[in-house]
Amino acid sequence: MEKGNGCRETAFIYAITSAAVTHSVARACSEGSIESCTCDYSHHNRDPQMNNMGAVAGVGDWEWGGCSDNIGFGFKFSRDFVDTGERGRTLREKMNLHNNEAGRAVSDTFNFYR
Template sequence: MAKACSAGRMERCTCDEAPDLENREAWQWGGCGDNLKYSNKFVKEFLGKKSDRDLRARVDLHNTNVGIKVGTSLYGTCISFQDMKTTCKCHGVSGSCTVRTCWRQLSPFHEIGKQLKQKYETSLKVGSTTNEKPVSGHSDQIPRTTDLIYIDDSPSFCRMSRFFSPGTAGRRCYKDKNCESICCGRGHNTQSKVVTRPCQCQVRWCCYVECKQCTQREEVYTCKD
């Protein structure tokens, strides 16, 4: 949303309404920064007010706030203009940077993804004796406002489950790439097959593609039961 505003794809918002920057080294505020103020307000209104009546609702509210913080800041620590990256472009003679145009940008989405994945992998299990305030299941770990939390352990997707997963028995994998993880340590079967596929294709004038049929033997790997 913030980037859509700065790119001119939104009718309701424009560039970042940035606070004043100190005019150091002849920096000049310019360009078109990502509109964090508008996007943050929009997301909160879009998600609406979350209920906090029970433990699950409180956990959902907590994780929603963590997601907003990660998505709207450079380092996933807090929502503020200070956490946004300042990007500058030089306008001096021969790129001497005697004058620079600067604007603020949010972090690239792949960086946000890394932050979320890291938080997911270090998330804390919580519970509550009163079904109200989330309390860590480990006495030495107290959930922070930047931690993802959960109530129930994830089901195992390695074995067949009535509600969650068909399991990975018989699933195709790639040796030396993902068989160990997909097969959950059970090992894999190897089967040799003769496969015929189109090959050496060429575009003929006009207008069709002509291919030869190539036959080769391939090894197929599937997870053991």
């Protein structure tokens, strides 16, 4: 392979790096490690989700009391940090931005409420 050609492995590295930054920053927010962000409190009024067996223990007295990962802040930070330098002018830059966004999208699907 000549220098400058893209490959699937490089695409994966871009995606996994973006996902890791998004997840790590979102988790750090919920742990209080980053002063400029906080927990994601939008889940406090949601009903509990059923498990695979169709039951939820303690539904009658259950109330959300956790601190969810702030995935929105993680997305924004990842875009500002990971996408720096990628302007989308060339085909390669557009591909890199796409792979970064794919990684962020996957990280959102694994954002479980704690």
